[in-house]
Amino acid sequence: MSHRAHGVEDLCAEGVALYELALKQGHISAAEAEGAPCLTDFGLVQPALDDLTRLEPVAPEVALHRLLRGARARAAEEHRREEKLVELFEPLLRGESQPTTPDAVPGLRILSGLPRINEAIGEAMREATVELLAMQPTTNLYQEGGRTARVIALERDQALLDRGARIRTLYQHTQRHAPLLHARYEILRGDVEARSLDELPERLLVVDRAVAFIPANTDRSLAVEVRHPPLVSYLMKVFDRLWRLATPMYPKAQAVRKPSVDGVTPRQQAIAALLVEGHTDAAIAERLGMNIRTARLHIAKLAAALGSESRAQLGYLIGRSGILDQGR
Numbered sequence: 001m002s003h004r005a006h007g008v009e010d011l012c013a014e015g016v017a018l019y020e021l022a023l024k025q026g027h028i029s030a031a032e033a034e035g036a037p038c039l040t041d042f043g044l045v046q047p048a049l050d051d052l053t054r055l056e057p058v059a060p061e062v063a064l065h066r067l068l069r070g071a072r073a074r075a076a077e078e079h080r081r082e083e084k085l086v087e088l089f090e091p092l093l094r095g096e097s098q099p100t101t102p103d104a105v106p107g108l109r110i111l112s113g114l115p116r117i118n119e120a121i122g123e124a125m126r127e128a129t130v131e132l133l134a135m136q137p138t139t140n141l142y143q144e145g146g147r148t149a150r151v152i153a154l155e156r157d158q159a160l161l162d163r164g165a166r167i168r169t170l171y172q173h174t175q176r177h178a179p180l181l182h183a184r185y186e187i188l189r190g191d192v193e194a195r196s197l198d199e200l201p202e203r204l205l206v207v208d209r210a211v212a213f214i215p216a217n218t219d220r221s222l223a224v225e226v227r228h229p230p231l232v233s234y235l236m237k238v239f240d241r242l243w244r245l246a247t248p249m250y251p252k253a254q255a256v257r258k259p260s261v262d263g264v265t266p267r268q269q270a271i272a273a274l275l276v277e278g279h280t281d282a283a284i285a286e287r288l289g290m291n292i293r294t295a296r297l298h299i300a301k302l303a304a305a306l307g308s309e310s311r312a313q314l315g316y317l318i319g320r321s322g323i324l325d326q327g328r
Contacts (some may be wrong), residue, residue: 003035003036003037003038003088004134008042008067010015011038011097012036012038013043014035015036015038015044016041018033018035018036018045018275019039019044019057019089019216020042020057021041022055022057023057023060023213026056026266027048027054027055027056027057028045028054028055028056029053029054029055029057030047030052030053030054030055031053031157033045033055036195038121039055041057041254042063042067042184043058043063043066043067044057044058044063044185045057045058046058048229059319069244070251085206085295087236089120106228107213107226107227107228107231108208108224108225108226108227108228108231109225109227109230110216110222110223110224110225111216111222111223111224111225112222114220114221115222117213117223118152118241119170120213120215120225121205121207122152122209124211124213124270125156125159125160125207126156126159126225126325127162128160128163128164128165128207129163129165129207130165130208130209131164131166131167131168131238132157132160132166132167132168132205132206132207132208132209133168133169133204133205133236133288134167134168134169134170134204134205134206135169135170135200135201135202135203135204135205135239135242136171136172136175136200136203137167137172137200137201137202137203138197147213150180154187157188158188158190160185161188161189161190161191161192162190165190165191165208166190166191166193167190167192167193168193168195168243169193169195170194170195170196170197170200170246171194171196171200171241171249172196172197172198172199172200172242172288173193173196173197173198173247173267174267174288174290175196176196176249177245181194185250185307186289191253192247192250192251193248194205194248194250195243195247195248195249196246196247196249197242197245197246197247198266198288199244199270199287199288200272201238202215203215203220204235204238204239206232206235206236206239209232209233209236210227210232211225211227211232212225212226212231212232212235213225213226214226215237217328223260225240232261232275244309254288264302264305264323266290267298268298268301268302268305269323269324270288271295271298271299271302272286272302272318272323273285273289273324273326274287275299275302275315275316275318276318276319276324277316278315281295281296284299290300299314302314306318306321
């Protein structure tokens with residue numbers, strides 16, 4: 001079996017046993033030490049002057065002193081590196097150096113990787129005392145990262161609520177019956193509300209009206225932290241307008257579905273609007289967070305309700321029926 005690399009402070013069991021044996025006997029053979037090369041690497045044993053096939057132990061107090069001296073030397077080197085870094089960054093921290101990127105925008109920062117994104121969100125929420133506004137479209141935030149991530153998110157949100165803040169969340173209609181969401185709202189205690197819409201633009205978090213987080217690429221492995229006041233204000237206005245249009249989802253006492261218009265459901269009204277804009281079945285399904293078979297089923301029901309016999313005729317009948325105006 002190959003020997004596992006390790007530091008002297010984590011001496012392997014084989015090395016400990018052989019060192020103890022060498023101290024007891026006064027020596028071990030070089031063949032015995034082949035299974036624990038760390039003994040010679042760390043200077044705990046050394047070849048005998050009169051027999052190179054025999055290894056004699058270095059006294060523990062001598063070995064300890066030498067190893068501590070090496071550790072102190074490494075610590076001193078690390079300290080020198082720290083001093084050089086401080087010296088390098090001190091003028092930057094004082095603002096003496098100007099940005100080298102001409103198009104750098106104050107108040108915007110790119111975050112790379114889910115751990116770093118979650119860390120930044122956590123930092124912002126630990127300081128928050130007013131509110132969290134969130135838009136969660138097709139992918140449910142609380143499914144990402146597994147059970148541990150969900151527990152951390154719940155604890156973080158509950159701590160915010162315990163400080164007297166409120167949480168407002170917009171979901172897509174397709175998530176209304178997701179088990180994880182229902183479990184989340186059964187656990188949270190405080191000023192919490194959730195609503196849903198047929199379509200949301202993208203994920204958005206706004207913390208205390210001061211900092212926002214938005215995706216920076218399609219797979220959401222990059223995010224932008226926004227601390228630019230006009231941009232944060234704009235994002236809040238977008239959220240507020242969508243919130244007023246959304247259907248209450250939680251608390252349950254408020255969760256009353258919008259009535260159908262002439263037999264056409266709100267979901268079908270959203271599909272009708274996208275059909276009139278000329279979107280394909282696949283594009284409609286993606287934008288409304290449903291699979292393509294479900295989208296086509298709704299399109300078929302819409303065609304039957306309006307008496308359409310073709311896709312082209314369906315668009316004409318939708319515009320003529322006025323269902324889009326009535327659903328607003």
